[in-house]
Amino acid sequence: MSREVFVDAKDHEPGSLRVEIPVPRIADASDDGVDHLVPALGQHTDEVLEELSLPLVEIADLETSTFSSNSSIKELISMFDNLIVLHVTISAAIVIALILVAHLDPTISLILGSIYLGFTGGLGASGTVESITSGFGSTMADLGLLIGFGTLLGSLLVSTGELQRMVRSLLRLTGIRRFPYAFGTALGTVFPSVFSDVLYVLASPVVREAAKNGGDRALPRxxxxxxxxxxxxxxxxxxxxxxxxxxxxxDVPLGTMLLHGIVLAPLTVIVTTFVAAWLTGKMWRVERDLEPNDVIGLAEEKSDVDFVSTVAVGARTQFSQSIVLVAILLPVTLMIAGTVLQVTSLPTPPVMDLLSSPTVALLIGALVAYVFARRRLGRVEVGKVVNEAFSRAGSILLVTGAGGVYGSVIASTDIASALGSWFTGASTTSAVAIVLLAWTVAALAHLGIGSITVAAITAAGIVSPLISASEVAAVVVALAVGAGSLFAIHVSSNAFWLVRSLLGLSTSGALKIVTLTSSVASVAALAFVILLTLAY
Known part of the structure; x- marks a missing residue:
């Protein structure tokens, strides 16, 4: 440096440190250098104590006491971290108890759990309110239109009746033995935009029809x-x-989630169908697992369309089913195309950026379905379908937004640092442990809450800090939460009773069909996610 403004001085730790020399004084301009830096804190403590004639034993006691104080501070920090984790656990228990025991609406329950965690997690009144409002706003910005357009698309396609005809055509194409695998894979990959309750209503007549043509084991299969x-x-x-x-x-791009789901979903469905059908087939007893009146009904009921025998399919029906396929597959194709272009770093036209965005892609699919449904049903009927779809989407949005609030409050606490200390230096083994933890949290949440969506949102809010505290890919942990949220649909779920009624099952039969199958699906998906973790 010019004029030797900076010089290298001796230091006890780095050995040498470049520092600025003191400004020279006129009265004492001879000593303008730097011999050494100031001593480190406590560097000469022992010498000072010896000069004070303090016995060596007492000096050792003081050093031990100082070490114990530092250990106590570390223990207090660890205790505080554990308290944060405890309060997050308590808040989750509050949410589950309010939904399951008090039968309170999930939206209200999630907000109350967020308020408890905000105060106990050290956010204070203003911090809690700010986290609640920002969490809801950001969630709606990310998911609001997606959920609205997705629900509209499914409702419009169901209203035309073409989805049922398409599934029946699938049975004619595959045959009775292979039909369950094709049927389940189609429901899991082609029709996820259809609201699950509507999907059960749509698919149940097909299941009953297949049962009339495949023997006693056709229904459970x-x-x-x-x-x-x-x-x-x-x-x-x-x-x-x-x-x-x-x-x-x-914060996983939907295109990334879609690419993983395209591989994971059909594999999970095929394995689940094989294992669950085999298990239920071993335990299935027609006289015990079907309602008495339905045993006769399955043998005698007539379908409005006999899709196993010859069915005249005119040009209009073929055209209608083609439109349905376009409405369903076009959004998926656009999102995949956009993701592939991003991954391959190929030049992407601005119009493709627009069309491949999930919001616009789903809007295009919904518009195709709207035009088709309006030509088929008329303006008045389609208007009713749209109103019902958005009404259903409103309740989904509130629950989803409340889940975003809960996740926002959790993220505002020190849970990330607390969990980060647990998972410091994550290796392949700890990555698998994080996946297992994410799956377990979601599975327990679903066992208590009874809703796949609410359980997934609740568990995601609890587990999401693990992403910043480890090197595990966010999409892997997200899929683990999704897998866990499927575990054991049982009596606390409306889907359990809906399927039971639609298929004419007894409670025993519903436990075998619904609870067992969803549990197998959850475990099978977990196995594939663990394999995915090892591949990352």
Missing amino acids: TATAMVAGAVVGLGLMVPGVACVAIAGIF
């Missing part, structure tokens, strides 16, 4: 495929509501 496809499409495949919500909370 096809029913397990229906449940597997519906739950996997909801939790692991874009644009399933739970899958989209999880992706938003973990």
